[in-house]
Amino acid sequence: MKIWFKTCCCICCVSLLLTGCWNKRELNELAIVAGLGIDKIDDQYSVTIQVINPSAVAGSKTGGSLAPVATYTIKGKSLFEVFRRVTLVSPRRLYASHLRVVVIGEEAARAGIGHMLDYLSRNYLFRTDFYILVSKQTQAADIMRTLTILEKIPSNKLYASLEATSRAWGATAKVTLDELINEIGTVGKDPVLGIIRIVGDKEMAGLQENTQKIQGNVLLQYDGMAVFHNDKLIGWLNEEEGKAYSYITDSIRSTVEVVPCPQSEGTITLKVLSAKSKIKGFVMNNQPVGAIEVKVQADVGEVSCSLDLTQEATIQQLEKEMEKYLKEQLEHTVQKAQETFHIDFLGMGSTIHRANPKQWKLWKENWDHHFEQMQISVHVDVQLRGMGRTTNTYEVKQ
DSSP, X not given: OHHHHHHHHHHHHHHTTOOOSTTOOOGGGEEEEEXXXXXXXXXXXXXXXXXXOHHHHTTOTTTTTOOSXXXXXXXXXXXXXXXXXXXXTOSSEEEOTTOOEEEEOHHHXXXXXXXXXXXXXXXXXXXXXXXXXXXXXXXXXXXXXXXXXXXXXXXXXXXXXXXXXXHHTOOSOOOBHHHHHHHHHSTTOOOEEEEXXXXXXXXXXXXXXXXXXXXXXXXXXXXXXXXXXXXXXXXXXXXXXXXXXXXXTTOOSSEEEEEEOTTSSSEEEEEEEEEEEXXXXXXXXXXXXXXXXXXXXXXXXXXOSOOXXXXXXXXXXXXXXXXXXXXXXXXXXXXIIIIIIOSOOSOHHHHHHHHOHHHHHHHGGGHHHHHHHOEEEEEEEEXXXXXXXXXXXXXXXX
């Protein structure tokens, strides 16, 4: 009798821990959000929500000519209001856990992105591993409505392309929500985001015809970086300046550099295998001083001039040419930060803060002014490791 009573008590206690599926949501009741485009029109947000069309993406015969995604554009005074108002047009409840990218329109970015970040970080429906971009010379809505080749879902294309270019080129910024919020809150460092723009005929962007040709009429292309002061967009970095920024901030994983041939016409293409950067800041004679050190290892990728790559002197000349080229690019970007934007998006202030917290307290409130006057030296060290599968250059018979 006692054993039976104890067994019943154990069963009852365990059953209390079984919650069941009290908040289950079936897949056919959800609209899976792949991307968001946020624009600002007057005093309202205009949000374009890119939702996956399961029938088209599955590739079944019933999918036929259906578009792989659908978009809903809703206006509201806040993003929270927009996501509730979307129920007026969407037959399914939005599910944002698979969100890949958020594209912010240029006008909205210039007005300030703080309120957007507050909603995206506060709402438990959103994960924080999606990328945030800025659209240039076009609205974010147009980006969301552009159908792409190879990837059926445009937001997946944006995500995959950003991953690929960060590994192989390094001229744009790959920034998640957490990283952006951290940069905005970091003393002595202003944030930078990647730029996305439309190349081609915008009228064809949302048509299936754009994906049914060998070369589409419209492409989504990354194009440098957007520079912010606090949470407001203030300007752009072009492709070369964006790559230089990546060198400075130790974000280059691999890339390619084309430098002039030493003592002859033509160019040499060098494949960067690794790049390690350090930013140092210190106080000298009551003035801020900075130093940027970059160490690069590279291989020879292509030669379009006559060179004897078996000679050590030739290799040293190539290293010096690349060091000179990279130093000029980095110094140009530093100069643009100090003389064009007048803000520290390089993170020099953070190094001063770590090196001399006491002095930083005196400069903190007026750091941008001190940054403009800051002496920043750039040192680049290049080592060539390999010549590829051949050491000699090909000569064309005359």
